[in-house]
Amino acid sequence: MYGEIITIGDELISGRVVDLNAWYAAGRLTATGLRVIRVTSVGDDQESISKVLQKALKDSQFVIITGGLGSTDDDMTNEIAASALNRPLCLDEEMFEQIKDYVALRGLKMSRAFEKMAWMPEDAKILCPKENVCGFSLVEDRVRLYFLPGVPEQMRYLMDEIVIPDLLLQCTSLPTVRHRVLKLYGLNEPSIAEMLSDLPEKSANIILGFYPRFPENHITLSLRGDDQLSVAGELDGMEREIRSRLGSFIFATGDQSMEGVVGEMLLQKKLTLSVAESCTGGLIGNLLTNVPGSSGYFLGGVIVYSNQAKMDLLGVSKQALDAYGAVSDPIAREMAAGVRRELKADVGLAVTGIAGPEGGTKEKPVGTVYIGLAFKDKTFSGKYRFWGKREQNKMNSAVMALDWVRRVLNENPFLPGL
């Protein structure tokens, strides 16, 4: 079964409000195995709403419409739907009783604005007779139309409790839909495309999607089928093929984040981590501490934004600073060793670089970043060149630094410095 979503409101087409109702409805329908073919937003005007409704009756088997059911003058969906579908507007007694109860309970006064909500297109069926929520359904030319309020909580409630179950009743059998996400860091999109260019065609039913989610890249595998087991098996096979090509660049699946993966590894191996941040300015610590329970492995660190702070807090030597500059391999290593020592941690991680937009030189342009890592009896460092704006360079530096921890603890090969 396939259908579409129509969201109504001037606030949507003027960009004042993000259309989270369309997003929610699309997600719930898709997760149920129903197919969404289109999402359309139009303003609160008769002509646009009529047009899009009539088009939907031609193209879809079901239509979810949200918005314009309230009591203010710009709420006109009931009238417009009635006129677009050539049905008279009738007073729904059940809805009217419900509104009267609501008004009485709250000691309010009945008004035209309240009554207005009870006038609906002929043969409309209230979605939720017991709750104080607008919303009705209609069947026109075998197309099921669901009119929901634009208030997100009410819309979501009706979507979950009424619309989805009602649609499922119409389906004799729904396919199984399975969805996987593989998260990559350290490869650009064209390289990923190239490395996957020889994927076997045998799983032609699997839809692959590629999504840059700065600074990560995500690959999605989606498959519909009738049998849960064979769907899972086919996805397993494809995931193996992708993993054999992209190897250690895949750092997580599903909802996991880089900082979550690194945290889990540290916890499992009973290791503690400390960070020395220069150009990232606290971002690595911030990411790490977004993970609940991170105090179990993250001891803290220092933000050493000035040379003085690097010397005072980490014991970085003035000679090395003078000889190599703050953005250099030796300083990254001294910072990593210093923060490990000062915080008595198992792993010391350091970043020093030029985030931009100022501060670049010919030898060390904006985006030049050194990462240092002290673990066991070794201290590593490496140079990278990022190409973004200030915040992007900070983010890439932070995630690359965390990826170093992941690779060292996994005994994975390192990413080549650039």
Added chain:
Amino acid sequence: MYGEIITIGDELISGRVVDLNAWYAAGRLTATGLRVIRVTSVGDDQESISKVLQKALKDSQFVIITGGLGSTDDDMTNEIAASALNRPLCLDEEMFEQIKDYVALRGLKMSRAFEKMAWMPEDAKILCPKENVCGFSLVEDRVRLYFLPGVPEQMRYLMDEIVIPDLLLQCTSLPTVRHRVLKLYGLNEPSIAEMLSDLPEKSANIILGFYPRFPENHITLSLRGDDQLSVAGELDGMEREIRSRLGSFIFATGDQSMEGVVGEMLLQKKLTLSVAESCTGGLIGNLLTNVPGSSGYFLGGVIVYSNQAKMDLLGVSKQALDAYGAVSDPIAREMAAGVRRELKADVGLAVTGIAGPEGGTKEKPVGTVYIGLAFKDKTFSGKYRFWGKREQNKMNSAVMALDWVRRVLNENPFLPGL
């Protein structure tokens, strides 16, 4: 002039991703005085894209299309547009050169995936010949079509720098639309509504909008008119009325951020800042260093996630930790004084609290946060209770801490601790 927005991507109609591109484009077009009549999202398939393009050619004067311009196999907008508009796909030499430069500069290898991006419908004009950004425009039956990438940063850049100016060239006269944003911190929405309930009606043409932008609240003032001067004057009057009611809670206007405002004040007063972060884990440093030039006043700080680190790095006393616990007024003050001393800064700022979800007690539930500030001969501290999830509590703590710096430097009254 009126037009529409088409966003392309399976991730949009399946609800995996919120359509922020449509929201951004709609907002920018509307703010410019152009009218958006419809927003449509369709999946990555030939039929849907063709249909919606052809409908747009009938209904609109301009069309913004985003998505499907990348290098992977699911990026098919170029081909589909060519076929829907009956134009052959041609290799654009300028774009191809640009891609070759990009590949060479980064030491990558030219591949089919890269080359693909240079094939465009006949007579397409590249939007941005100098930057590494896909995107082209076409004119078909006097309708202007702009094809933009789905990557939000690139899409926004092209929208602002190329598409809007190009559309404005086509308009003979547009009404003046002026838009102001006042940013507030420390008041909830119902309180703001209450405090503004007696605003004078005289500026009835001004549309006021209220938008929670966690943890801030934004008030927008919008006015359309033919005369620039009188529009500005009316807005000035309304802004004065609002400021007289909300006073020091308004921390910024327009594009300014809390960290930007604080940075400017420090720079102007030639003061330096250092931070000691416990529950915020580096977030304050991260926010401060998102501002270009922040090294001019931000010296750095420490992330002291463990009690040991608080003692080792800041000289916080064991007795105080034992007596009051790490989340307490005395510790917030010791941290602030300690980080000011260790980093030789003018201002020392500290946060210690319980971000959650674990770690709360009856006396100190999740969301309990102490802020400390050392400046001149005084050390302040104060207690707050935030009610969000972990990341929200971190963000509220960080912004409240920065707001303390703003209020102290402004000699504003403090926010009451809760």
